[in-house]
Amino acid sequence: MADQDRLRTVDEHLAIVLDGVGSLEPIELTLLDAQGLLLAEDVRSHFPLPSFDNSAMDGYAVRALDTREASGDEPVTLQVVGDVAAGAKSRSGMGPGLAMRIMTGAPIPAGADAVIPLEDTDRGLAKVAIRRPVRTGEFLRRAGEDLAADAPALGAGAALGPQQIALLAAIGRDRVLVRPRPRVIILSTGSELVEVGRTPSFGEVIDSNSYMIASAAKDSGADARRIGIVADDHAALLDALESQLLRADVLVTTGGVSMGAFDVVKEALSEIGTVEFTRVAMQPGKPQGFGHLGDKVPIFCLPGNPVSSLVSFEVFVRPAIRKLLGKRNLQRAAVRAVALEGAKSPRGLRQYRRGVLHREASGGYSVSFSGGAGSHLVAALALSNCLVVIPEEETEVVAGTEVTVIPLLLANR
Ligand code: AMP
Numbered sequence: 001m002a003d004q005d006r007l008r009t010v011d012e013h014l015a016i017v018l019d020g021v022g023s024l025e026p027i028e029l030t031l032l033d034a035q036g037l038l039l040a041e042d043v044r045s046h047f048p049l050p051s052f053d054n055s056a057m058d059g060y061a062v063r064a065l066d067t068r069e070a071s072g073d074e075p076v077t078l079q080v081v082g083d084v085a086a087g088a089k090s091r092s093g094m095g096p097g098l099a100m101r102i103m104t105g106a107p108i109p110a111g112a113d114a115v116i117p118l119e120d121t122d123r124g125l126a127k128v129a130i131r132r133p134v135r136t137g138e139f140l141r142r143a144g145e146d147l148a149a150d151a152p153a154l155g156a157g158a159a160l161g162p163q164q165i166a167l168l169a170a171i172g173r174d175r176v177l178v179r180p181r182p183r184v185i186i187l188s189t190g191s192e193l194v195e196v197g198r199t200p201s202f203g204e205v206i207d208s209n210s211y212m213i214a215s216a217a218k219d220s221g222a223d224a225r226r227i228g229i230v231a232d233d234h235a236a237l238l239d240a241l242e243s244q245l246l247r248a249d250v251l252v253t254t255g256g257v258s259m260g261a262f263d264v265v266k267e268a269l270s271e272i273g274t275v276e277f278t279r280v281a282m283q284p285g286k287p288q289g290f291g292h293l294g295d296k297v298p299i300f301c302l303p304g305n306p307v308s309s310l311v312s313f314e315v316f317v318r319p320a321i322r323k324l325l326g327k328r329n330l331q332r333a334a335v336r337a338v339a340l341e342g343a344k345s346p347r348g349l350r351q352y353r354r355g356v357l358h359r360e361a362s363g364g365y366s367v368s369f370s371g372g373a374g375s376h377l378v379a380a381l382a383l384s385n386c387l388v389v390i391p392e393e394e395t396e397v398v399a400g401t402e403v404t405v406i407p408l409l410l411a412n413r
Pocket residue numbers: 188189190192193205206207208209210254255256257258260303304305306
């Protein structure tokens with residue numbers, strides 16, 4: 001087989017794609033906008049957590065020594081000299097042999113070294129009967145026991161979920177430096193395409209790809225925007241792409257990359273010389289375009305059949321978006337599942353079939369296929385929740401044997 005006829009493997013193409021995707025300048029965002037992103041700075045707290053000694057319970061602040069003789073039969077009675085509520089603006093104080101009623105989170109008065117919970121007392125107001133001895137430090141939250149002042153709180157690269165956002169807020173950071181969401185611009189090409197909401201005339205097809213790819217990009221963590229449909233026309237395509245260059249970190253087109261007479265994306269972008277059109281040893285998704293436009297904006301030219309488009313996105317674009325986000329793990333986790341039915345697969349191509357993954361009561365997985373290999377089967381795609389990967393060298397899946405499955409779990413579900 002002549003070398004130019006050799007298909008590029010999926011792994012070779014992915015390596016070229018990832019090599020062609022750099023990283024984005026960190027930006028400062030408010031906490032909730034930073035959710036799901038990676039921290040791009042080392043964060044320290046300027047003060048300790050907790051920042052003052054405070055009570056872990058509603059009860060009475062006491063000196064442990066004064067309660068040494070206390071028991072259920074012979075409680076020790078202390079005079080209550082005041083209340084300390086959470087939010088008390090100054091530190092109160094008390095002498096030996098005295099107690100202060102204290103609420104959870106309130107500052108421990110000077111002179112006290114422990115808290116006795118309400119339930120171990122008679123809850124008295126002027127005087128309180130204490131029914132057991134208290135250990136020094138009991139129910140006391142020490143300043144700095146969670147985080148010392150100037151200690152590292154979170155490191156660059158930390159993923160910001162609710163737990164991390166809680167800490168950032170607790171140490172007074174309302175904005176942090178993060179790796180931004182890549183701005184992904186999606187454009188559908190095809191003279192047959194019409195906008196959703198319009199009734200297609202004979203021969204027209206509603207553009208579903210740009211919605212599909214935009215939602216997939218969003219789910220991958222990108223800031224995704226679709227800019228609609230471009231007809232199969234060189235100038236219109238180049239204009240549309242050109243006009244988006246300053247707004248995009250990644251461009252994605254669908255359609256127009258096969259061998260047809262009107263495959264305008266391939267024709268127009270091949271001439272520019274910075275986008276390469278190749279054939280990848282996979283099914284669906286054999287024709288792929290990848291390269292750069294303008295000032296090194298990566299562009300993916302995906303095939304137009306909806307299933308090919310989504311599979312191509314999953315295999316190449318999603319890892320690229322994750323790389324831009326700074327994620328270490330670029331791939332979705334795969335599982336092994338027992339195939340409930342058989343399937344054929346062409347030799348030499350890595351086949352990605354749509355499947356329905358089931359969790360068995362035994363804890364293992366099983367998978368059935370959703371629709372055939374046809375890459376136009378959108379309704380079957382909608383019933384699927386995973387991709388079944390049939391390796392290049394395998395031509396058949398035998399029912400009852402194990403296959404590799406990539407669950408298409410939504411990030412926000
Ligand atoms: P192409 O890759 O342009 O040759 O398109 C292959 C097939 O996918 C054709 O049947 C197109 O009508 C269909 N197709 C292309 N783009 C879209 C789109 N944006 N939405 C839905 N179907 C599309």
